[in-house]
Amino acid sequence: MFLPCSVTSVVPVWIMMAQLQQGGPDEKEKTTALKDLLSRIDLDELMKKDEPPLEFPDTLEGFEYIFNEKGQLRHIKTGEPFVFNYREDLHRWNQKRYEALGEIITKYVYELLQTECHLKKVTLPVDATESEPKSFIFMSEDALTNPDKLLVLIHGNGVVRAGQWARRLIINEDLDSGTQIPYIKKAIEEGYGVIVLNPNENYIEVEKTKAQVQLSSDSSDEPAEKRERKDKIQKETKKRRDFYEKYRNPQKEKETMQMYIRDNGSPEEHAIYVWDHFISQSAAENVFFVAHSYGGLAFVELMIQREAEVKNKVTAVALTDSVHNVWHQEVGKSIREWMRENCCNWVSSSEPLDTSVESMLPDCPRVSAGAVVPPSAPSLAHSPLWFPALERCTGSNITALWV
Template identity: 85%
Template structure:
């Protein structure tokens, strides 16, 4: 049943109502009854009647998609990019299909999380790079699912960072801050027979059981008719010590990063990942200052006032952090800020999700200069700071 067909039916009904309202008392009673009928119509439910089952493939191959040699997602038969509106007039189904495509690697298991590490992440004595993505549907190793599906892997994933980091002698740890819980289907409570049922005559018990079975059968049939695409009820089981991006960052710091052998630790944190880093620093200030050499933020949404970062933290961030923000200005041009923390410079793009990719080369240059500056009195200068603000403490 298409939207147009449903609309036509309702239009006819409303025309009939208009005609009835012009009549006498009998017609008005019919109008009232018709209004009552219309009030019970759930358009969303009607539209689900002919909606295809919400059952989708588990792999890219089954979706008939693959990444080509340029890292672009393309249909294996047509060679075309991903199409969101695969079925017209079925936005809900299209959205579910899109979400399923983005979750092809997801698994339902016991409540636990994971991170990715290079083989030398814990043993590299020199450099360690830590990557943190933003909030939302992205998972470990991704910057933006939209870019992965519509553009390519280079801009949408952390793969270029990982490759270059390993080439330049960094160990790498990829955080997974959005994997905070798993969803499991709610188990139905089994209805136990009443304690006094055994005292009832056998004939009465059989009749009652028969009535209950028939009632359940009718209810199940009605429920299937009313909402054939009803999604299963689920409950969220949060992962211990990883119930939020902030908790995840602290957990990985305590159990991995702080235990690593690297003399110089570097963070690249995008969007909400920047907020998670600031929270980590607030909770582990002395440790972070002692081990972290430089931090590259990309369009970070942190706020030192709301997060109540102290003066010492803000001063450290001014000297050791740089935030590449979405801006129409050329790459690395200084951008003014009202917050007294790390300098803000242009990422060379106005698209939030592209800031990590567009600032890629600048970030590595910033880290390289930070290592050199650590052994001298010269601080790294990765940006054009002729317009850099002078922050004052209040």
């Protein structure tokens, strides 16, 4: 097995310690000293010493990847799919590389929403000043003026952003599987207005100044005794680090701070804000939601906060692997009854598509998405069927909604 040179430099110390353990009292004292030395060596930090720089390209071409005509991510030269383990035994570096590629893909999807789906980007908050943190959503030109029907899409939590269902599917499968683009194109074709929410864009990250780093470590509000104890630990830690600094030279990541976006600091806040400023103001007689995973929880929270408005305007809701919980969210009886009539949750299951799945919760019906892996649910659940079903919706009979 290959070991980085930073680790192999410590191996002789281990060997020497093993030899000394067989000797007399003097050797045992040396063994104790060596054990102390080893206890002060952070092997994780040693592993970082041999990492390449955490600097990555800012374009797909820089990564030598491109999306082909089938929407699959492929290497420009070899035509091979994306390889996560680009460098053996460097998991942290590989993960950082994957995340950097993911950020590029996020921007790429944003571009597709505007160029292929012809959606416009709308800044949030609507009255944001030039200097404050901002988010945004995407919507069709007729989203607020379409008198007939409006489709609202909400993705799950994590790294995904507007227009995405699952980053993993985009990278490992294709754009149709991992993005909302097929939904959006079909919706526009069927005469829907469209609004695409961006519930995970809750803050911006800025690098801390030296003064801010120092301030955060001082914790002046703490009791004097606790502060003294912390100072003592910090001094001892610094002493240990200085002791073995010659053995390591790890890369230090920048310290950042989060600046939250006004009225959009969480997925739930975001959903309510977009409802108040856009969806509730739309002309559409029928509003339809498709919400995946945590997006389902955000929708239920919206119902709790705006029950009368939602009941009056929303016709049907398609949930996919929703993680909402009517008990934990303290959902009232009237909302649960409305959900039973107007919502359906397609869940990951080995059962055939649309087979009824038992639920322990007294809310909306659950049926199989025909997929075992959760992120696949949005792309597989009833995709060829649900637009005609919405068209036939009566708003009072769940079987009329989805069959």
